[in-house]
Each structure stands twice: as structure tokens, then as C-alpha cells.
Amino acid sequence: MxxxxxxxxxxxxxxxxxxxxxxxxxxxLPGLNQGFAPxxxxxxxxxxxxxxxxxxxxxxxxxxxxxxxxxxPAASTCMNCHRFVTAGWDQMKIEEKKAAEEKRDLQLVVSSELQKLYQATGYSTETMAYQDKLGAPLExxxxxxxxxxxxxxxxxxxxxxxxxxxxxxxxxxxxxxxxxxxxxxxxxxxxxxxxxxxxxxxxxxxxxxxxxxxxxx
Ligand code: HEC
Ligand code: HEC
Ligand code: HEC
Ligand code: HEC
Ligand code: HEC
Structure with a gap:
């Protein structure tokens, strides 16, 4: 040595x-943390x-x-897709079926999990645009x-x-x-x-x- x-x-x-x-x-001591999944x-x-x-x-x-x-990744990386994808396919399929049954226009579906991303990035799903105000970042x-x-x-x-x-x-x-x-x-x-x-x-x-x-x- x-x-x-x-x-x-x-x-x-x-x-x-x-x-x-x-x-x-x-x-x-990370040896104690195997399996850790916060x-x-x-x-x-x-x-x-x-x-x-x-x-x-x-x-x-x-x-x-x-x-x-x-x-x-920064939230902006997620927004490359989630500016457009506002919910999972399953949720969107359900809305499509409902709209067809009720003979009305499709409504925008926003998942509650993705709503947190929109809050953090100051994105409005009403206008599909960023607002001036940013929310607290995702920690x-x-x-x-x-x-x-x-x-x-x-x-x-x-x-x-x-x-x-x-x-x-x-x-x-x-x-x-x-x-x-x-x-x-x-x-x-x-x-x-x-x-x-x-x-x-x-x-x-x-x-x-x-x-x-x-x-x-
Ligand atoms: C390839 C990487 C690597 C090499 C080479 C290495 N260590 Fe480590 N060492 C670690 C890691 C990772 C930890 C923290 C995890 C742990 O404590 O087991 C650590 C922890 C330690 C600790 C903290 C006590 C303990 O057991 O947790 C001591 C002391 C230590 N090393 C001494 C040495 C000495 C002396 C050498 C050379 C003979 C050495 N290390 C070579 C990666 C290395
Ligand atoms: C699955 C195998 C594997 C594990 C596990 C692994 N390493 Fe390595 N490590 C490698 C290989 C392969 C290289 C050689 C890279 C190269 O050829 O440049 C390397 C290279 C390195 C180097 C650069 C060494 C040099 O010669 O400059 C460091 C530092 C290092 N490892 C640290 C660690 C520490 C710390 C850990 C554990 C926390 C770790 N490695 C776990 C495979 C591993
Ligand atoms: C040789 C083992 C090894 C390989 C290969 C490896 N990682 Fe890691 N990774 C680690 C260790 C050890 C840590 C913890 C480092 C620390 O605490 O300083 C870590 C930490 C991370 C983190 C936590 C944040 C950060 O910046 O460190 C991410 C994310 C990550 N790895 C992703 C990846 C991805 C993606 C790949 C493949 C492209 C990869 N890792 C390949 C051992 C590895
Ligand atoms: C679309 C983006 C994305 C992709 C693709 C992705 N990750 Fe991640 N990854 C994240 C985010 C966000 C986190 C932090 C949240 C979490 O831990 O789940 C993370 C966390 C991690 C961590 C734990 C970091 C820590 O805190 O120690 C590891 C390890 C990791 N990723 C490895 C991978 C590997 C390996 C792949 C490919 C098989 C991959 N990731 C693909 C976004 C991604
Ligand atoms: C390359 C495009 C892409 C990127 C980048 C991406 N996603 Fe996604 N994400 C998708 C798609 C597509 C779905 C819906 C898939 C489905 O339902 O099968 C989805 C689904 C989700 C969902 C589930 C929504 C629900 O309620 O069902 C969450 C949460 C999510 N993404 C968060 C993130 C986060 C956080 C990041 C960044 C770390 C990220 N995504 C990056 C494409 C992406």
C-alpha cells in the first residue's frame, strides 16, 4: 500500500x-437501503x-x-410529450365512448397525476399554453x-x-x-x-x- x-x-x-x-x-450506509422505494x-x-x-x-x-x-430529467422534458398527452389512453377511451353515447363533443381529459406536472410547469390545459406563474417544482x-x-x-x-x-x-x-x-x-x-x-x-x-x-x- x-x-x-x-x-x-x-x-x-x-x-x-x-x-x-x-x-x-x-x-x-447504503448497504442498509437495498430495496428502498420511496x-x-x-x-x-x-x-x-x-x-x-x-x-x-x-x-x-x-x-x-x-x-x-x-x-x-427536468419537468420540461416531460412536457415534450405531456403538452399534448393530458391523460392515459384508458381514460381517453372512456371519454370517447361516453361522448358517443351522449352524442356530444369530446371533452379534454386531464389526469390528476399529470395535473401536478402542469401545476409545476405553470401550464394551463384550458388554453394549452404556459402561464407567467410557475408552481412549486416537483421534488x-x-x-x-x-x-x-x-x-x-x-x-x-x-x-x-x-x-x-x-x-x-x-x-x-x-x-x-x-x-x-x-x-x-x-x-x-x-x-x-x-x-x-x-x-x-x-x-x-x-x-x-x-x-x-x-x-x-
Ligand atoms: C470500486 C470502488 C471502491 C474501492 C476500490 C474501494 N472502496 Fe471503500 N467503499 C466503497 C463504497 C461504495 C463504500 C460505501 C459502502 C459501504 O460502506 O460498504 C466504501 C466504504 C468504505 C469504508 C467505510 C466503512 C465501511 O465498511 O462501510 C472504508 C473505511 C473504506 N471503504 C476503505 C477502503 C480502502 C482502505 C480501500 C482500498 C483497499 C477501498 N475502500 C477501496 C467503494 C470502494
Ligand atoms: C457490474 C460491474 C461493475 C460494478 C458493480 C461497479 N463497477 Fe466500477 N467499473 C466497471 C468497469 C467495467 C470499469 C472500467 C471502465 C473502463 O474500462 O474505463 C469500471 C471503472 C470504475 C472507475 C474508474 C476506474 C479507473 O480505473 O479510473 C471507478 C472510479 C469505479 N468504477 C467506481 C465504482 C464504484 C464506486 C462502484 C460501486 C458503487 C462500482 N464502480 C461498481 C464495472 C463495475
Ligand atoms: C456500475 C453500476 C451502475 C451502472 C452501470 C449505472 N448506474 Fe446509475 N447509479 C449507480 C450508483 C452506485 C448510483 C448512486 C450514485 C451516488 O449516490 O453518488 C447511481 C445513481 C443513479 C441515478 C440517481 C441520480 C444520479 O444522478 O446519480 C440515476 C437516475 C441512475 N443512476 C440512472 C442510471 C442509468 C439510466 C444508467 C444506464 C444508462 C445507469 N444508471 C447505469 C450505479 C450504476
Ligand atoms: C421519461 C423519462 C424517463 C425515462 C425514459 C427513464 N427514466 Fe429513470 N427516472 C425518471 C424520473 C422522473 C425519475 C425520478 C422519479 C423516480 O424515482 O421514479 C427517475 C429515476 C430513476 C432512478 C432512481 C434515481 C434515484 O433517485 O436514485 C433510476 C435508477 C432510473 N431512473 C433508471 C432508469 C433506467 C435504467 C431507465 C431505462 C430503462 C430509465 N430510468 C428511464 C425519468 C425517466
Ligand atoms: C416521449 C413521450 C413522453 C415523455 C417524454 C413522458 N411521457 Fe408520460 N406518458 C406518455 C404517454 C404516451 C402516456 C400515456 C400512455 C398510456 O396510457 O398507455 C404517458 C402517461 C403518463 C402518466 C400517467 C397518466 C395517467 O393518469 O394515466 C404520467 C403520470 C406521466 N406520463 C408522467 C410523466 C412524467 C413525470 C414525465 C417526465 C419525467 C413523462 N411522463 C415523460 C408519454 C411521455
């Missing part, structure tokens, strides 16, 4: 010791958008290709959250062709996203080690460092 690594090890041990000493019970401010379904509608992951999480965070609750002393970079993995699903599970089948992996140090290091030893046939000839300084500042 080099001097630099030992210094880092001591720093990390000290930082953790300090946290525990300070009685900070909120140390978010309720979100709006019922966004990956199963519907990625599974049924097959919208590519990178359409909404383009950061994953470019840098460390994958990023959560998505974070699902995955490594401790601050760990460095993770999406683009390094995405560019090496590690599929999103290897680390996040079959997101395109999830109504609500949950944390699929335990995100422990062992999980990271084992995959890196298997790649370097050639045990993981998907990554022949690749090298993924297991030196402390690569993952710890």
Missing part, C-alpha cells in the same frame, strides 16, 4: 469515527414509459453518458445515495458498456423505482476484481481499478 492510500484509509476511518462519536445516527411526488411509472412506450433511458438520464451523475425523492466519501462516475461505466440494468435491475418493469443492488463496497470491488481476472466474460481485456484512491477522495 502506498503512503497516499494509507493516508486516505486513516482519513476515512477518522471521518467515520467522528460521525459515530458525534452520535449522528443518520450515517446513510413514494414520489408524482406517480411516474418506468414500466409505462420505458417498458410499454420504450423511451430510451438516456432520453431522460443523458448525464449518464457524459459525467458522474445520471441526473433526473423527486432520491433513491440511490452513496456516502459522500465515495466517488462514483456513471460515464466510465456506461462507456465501458455496463448496462444500466446490471446495477439498477429491470427498471423498465418497475412501477416505482427501488434500489436493486446493496451498493456496498464489496459489490463494487467484486465486479472490478472479476473483470480484471477475466472471470467476467462480458468485459474481456478491460481493467477496472481496485485501488482505494479511485473510489475514495
Amino acid at each position: 502506498t503512503h497516499r492510500n494509507i493516508t486516505i484509509l486513516i482519513c476515512i476511518a477518522f471521518a467515520i469515527g467522528t460521525l459515530i462519536y458525534a452520535g449522528n445516527v443518520n450515517i446513510n 413514494e414520489q411526488p408524482l406517480a411516474f411509472s418506468h414500466r409505462l414509459h420505458s417498458g410499454d412506450l420504450t423511451i430510451p433511458c438516456l432520453y431522460c438520464h443523458s448525464g449518464a453518458e457524459k459525467g458522474a451523475p445520471a441526473g433526473i 423527486w425523492v432520491r433513491v440511490h445515495d452513496l456516502p459522500d466519501f465515495v466517488f462514483f462516475n456513471h460515464s466510465r461505466h456506461v462507456m465501458a458498456d455496463v448496462p444500466c440494468q446490471t446495477c439498477h435491475g429491470l427498471v423498465e418493469t418497475m412501477e416505482t423505482v427501488h434500489q436493486a443492488a446493496d451498493l456496498s463496497m464489496g459489490w463494487c470491488v467484486n465486479c472490478h476484481r472479476d473483470i480484471n481476472s477475466g472471470k467476467n466474460a462480458n468485459f474481456k481485456g478491460k481493467h477496472a481499478s481496485i485501488s482505494c484512491a479511485v473510489c475514495h477522495y
Whole structure:
């Protein structure tokens, strides 16, 4: 072990010791969070958008290709479609049938979930236009959250062709996203080690460092 690594090890041990000493019970060791699936401010379904509608992951999480965070899409990305799509097909079909039975014109159907998106973006479904006033932004609750002393970079993995699903599970089948992996140090290091030893046939000839300084500042 080099001097630099030992210094880092001591720093990390000290930082953790300090946290525990300070009685900070909120140390978010993610190993405890496997399966975590918090309720979100709006019922966004990956199963519907990625599974049924097959919208590519990178359409909404383009950061994953470019840098460390994958990023959560802005409401304006949703509005590319939802300026026009104001409700699910099922709800619209029901209105079509009703209108035909009652021999009247179709009424616009606005889903209550999408109403939250319209409020956040200041969009009026009466005029189908943006108003001057914006509502409070949607506050998505974070699902995955490594401790601050760990460095993770999406683009390094995405560019090496590690599929999103290897680390996040079959997101395109999830109504609500949950944390699929335990995100422990062992999980990271084992995959890196298997790649370097050639045990993981998907990554022949690749090298993924297991030196402390690569993952710890
Ligand atoms: C239409 C946009 C859209 C598409 C397409 C999409 N996502 Fe998401 N994704 C979101 C939004 C919005 C959130 C935040 C709300 C939530 O967690 O459900 C999110 C959250 C996530 C999270 C949890 C983030 C956290 O807080 O830790 C993961 C992981 C994720 N997406 C992976 C994927 C993968 C993998 C795909 C492709 C199979 C995908 N997403 C496709 C919009 C999208
Ligand atoms: C590429 C187009 C597209 C994008 C981008 C998109 N959606 Fe959708 N969304 C749809 C379509 C189409 C439906 C209806 C599908 C159906 O009913 O089968 C839908 C349905 C929904 C519904 C269900 C409505 C209901 O009540 O049934 C919600 C909620 C929703 N989207 C939220 C979002 C959010 C939030 C984002 C951005 C993170 C987003 N969508 C991005 C196309 C899109
Ligand atoms: C090698 C494993 C791995 C792969 C591959 C991976 N992720 Fe992640 N992802 C993580 C980890 C670990 C975190 C938590 C990072 C943190 O807390 O700093 C994360 C966090 C996220 C988040 C939360 C917000 C953010 O900006 O970090 C989203 C969204 C996400 N990933 C989407 C994706 C998508 C989409 C792909 C594929 C294009 C993907 N991930 C590929 C491991 C991975
Ligand atoms: C499924 C396998 C897999 C998992 C799980 C995984 N990685 Fe990786 N990681 C890779 C591959 C493959 C590369 C090599 C990328 C390349 O060739 O550039 C890599 C590279 C890296 C690098 C760049 C290393 C360098 O040599 O510069 C860092 C940093 C990293 N990973 C951190 C993490 C962390 C932190 C985690 C856990 C939260 C993690 N990885 C989980 C496969 C994985
Ligand atoms: C490929 C990435 C990666 C490498 C390489 C790595 N770590 Fe970690 N380490 C992590 C992640 C992720 C966590 C947080 C999750 C956890 O605590 O298991 C962590 C947590 C820790 C902790 C906190 C205590 C604990 O067990 O939770 C210490 C101390 C630590 N690492 C030291 C080291 C040392 C020393 C090395 C070099 C021998 C090293 N790490 C190499 C990813 C890595």
C-alpha cells in the first residue's frame, strides 16, 4: 500500500469515527437501503414509459453518458410529450365512448397525476399554453445515495458498456423505482476484481481499478 492510500484509509476511518462519536445516527450506509422505494411526488411509472412506450433511458438520464451523475430529467422534458398527452389512453377511451353515447363533443381529459406536472410547469390545459406563474417544482425523492466519501462516475461505466440494468435491475418493469443492488463496497470491488481476472466474460481485456484512491477522495 502506498503512503497516499494509507493516508486516505486513516482519513476515512477518522471521518467515520467522528460521525459515530458525534452520535449522528443518520450515517446513510447504503448497504442498509437495498430495496428502498420511496413514494414520489408524482406517480411516474418506468414500466409505462420505458417498458410499454420504450423511451430510451438516456432520453431522460443523458448525464449518464457524459459525467458522474445520471441526473433526473427536468419537468420540461416531460412536457415534450405531456403538452399534448393530458391523460392515459384508458381514460381517453372512456371519454370517447361516453361522448358517443351522449352524442356530444369530446371533452379534454386531464389526469390528476399529470395535473401536478402542469401545476409545476405553470401550464394551463384550458388554453394549452404556459402561464407567467410557475408552481412549486416537483421534488423527486432520491433513491440511490452513496456516502459522500465515495466517488462514483456513471460515464466510465456506461462507456465501458455496463448496462444500466446490471446495477439498477429491470427498471423498465418497475412501477416505482427501488434500489436493486446493496451498493456496498464489496459489490463494487467484486465486479472490478472479476473483470480484471477475466472471470467476467462480458468485459474481456478491460481493467477496472481496485485501488482505494479511485473510489475514495
Ligand atoms: C421519461 C423519462 C424517463 C425515462 C425514459 C427513464 N427514466 Fe429513470 N427516472 C425518471 C424520473 C422522473 C425519475 C425520478 C422519479 C423516480 O424515482 O421514479 C427517475 C429515476 C430513476 C432512478 C432512481 C434515481 C434515484 O433517485 O436514485 C433510476 C435508477 C432510473 N431512473 C433508471 C432508469 C433506467 C435504467 C431507465 C431505462 C430503462 C430509465 N430510468 C428511464 C425519468 C425517466
Ligand atoms: C416521449 C413521450 C413522453 C415523455 C417524454 C413522458 N411521457 Fe408520460 N406518458 C406518455 C404517454 C404516451 C402516456 C400515456 C400512455 C398510456 O396510457 O398507455 C404517458 C402517461 C403518463 C402518466 C400517467 C397518466 C395517467 O393518469 O394515466 C404520467 C403520470 C406521466 N406520463 C408522467 C410523466 C412524467 C413525470 C414525465 C417526465 C419525467 C413523462 N411522463 C415523460 C408519454 C411521455
Ligand atoms: C456500475 C453500476 C451502475 C451502472 C452501470 C449505472 N448506474 Fe446509475 N447509479 C449507480 C450508483 C452506485 C448510483 C448512486 C450514485 C451516488 O449516490 O453518488 C447511481 C445513481 C443513479 C441515478 C440517481 C441520480 C444520479 O444522478 O446519480 C440515476 C437516475 C441512475 N443512476 C440512472 C442510471 C442509468 C439510466 C444508467 C444506464 C444508462 C445507469 N444508471 C447505469 C450505479 C450504476
Ligand atoms: C457490474 C460491474 C461493475 C460494478 C458493480 C461497479 N463497477 Fe466500477 N467499473 C466497471 C468497469 C467495467 C470499469 C472500467 C471502465 C473502463 O474500462 O474505463 C469500471 C471503472 C470504475 C472507475 C474508474 C476506474 C479507473 O480505473 O479510473 C471507478 C472510479 C469505479 N468504477 C467506481 C465504482 C464504484 C464506486 C462502484 C460501486 C458503487 C462500482 N464502480 C461498481 C464495472 C463495475
Ligand atoms: C470500486 C470502488 C471502491 C474501492 C476500490 C474501494 N472502496 Fe471503500 N467503499 C466503497 C463504497 C461504495 C463504500 C460505501 C459502502 C459501504 O460502506 O460498504 C466504501 C466504504 C468504505 C469504508 C467505510 C466503512 C465501511 O465498511 O462501510 C472504508 C473505511 C473504506 N471503504 C476503505 C477502503 C480502502 C482502505 C480501500 C482500498 C483497499 C477501498 N475502500 C477501496 C467503494 C470502494
